Amino acid sequence: MRLVVRWQNDHEEHEKRRDSLRFCDEDRWVRLMYIGKLAKLSGATPKAIRLYEAMGLIPVPSRQGQYRVYSLKDVSLVHMIRRAQAVGFSLAELKPLVALKAKTNQLSIEEANRLIARKREKLRNDMNKIMSQDQQLMALHEELNRICP
Known part of the structure; x- marks a missing residue:
């Protein structure tokens, strides 16, 4: 060659x-x-x-x-x-x-799909945690405004 x-x-x-x-x-x-x-x-x-x-x-x-x-x-x-x-x-x-x-x-499409599915699941879990923290912050805000008008 x-x-x-x-x-x-x-x-x-x-x-x-x-x-x-x-x-x-x-x-x-x-x-x-x-x-x-x-x-x-x-x-x-x-x-x-x-x-x-x-x-x-x-x-x-x-x-x-x-x-x-x-x-x-x-x-x-x-x-x-x-x-x-x-x-x-x-x-x-x-x-x-x-x-x-x-x-x-x-x-490897199969491996790529598995990685993407895992990443999306983690992202959904993170979003749920953030939504929960946001609700807790809103509750704290309301409580503070009730106590200290």
């Missing part, structure tokens, strides 16, 4: 640096990128991406010299992580699901 490496200048940036790679594996081109490009495409910071790596949420990337090299698969994983965080999932809660997706390259 012959592997061809070609540097591709990123025309979106006005800097004179190379931050995208394309590898040709037979007839298949795979776009690879450095952490800065992954950060731009995913909306995550490089620091967050390194944290995801350290936690095992995304696979440890290959290296081109001293630089980490990422693929479009990594963009997809980081997007999924950020979307889940936006709706209240912690990174620890996501670890089993994201690790499975990274390993199999497929999202």
Whole structure:
């Protein structure tokens, strides 16, 4: 198998640096990128991406010299992580699901549905607690106004 490496200048940036790679594996081109490009495409910071790596949420990337090299698969994983965080999932809660997706390259719908169902149940419980606290605060307010008119 012959592997061809070609540097591709990123025309979106006005800097004179190379931050995208394309590898040709037979007839298949795979776009690879450095952490800065992954950060731009995913909306995550490089620091967050390194944290995801350290936690095992995304696979440890290959290296081109001293630089980490990422693929479009990594963009997809980081997007999924950020979307889940936006709706209240912690990174620890996501670890089993994201690790499975990274390993199999497929999202386990069953596991995702279980995680979502658990998160919704916790959210409903939290909402019930908040409603109960609100009722207690209203009762306290009424009691104070009766005692001290």
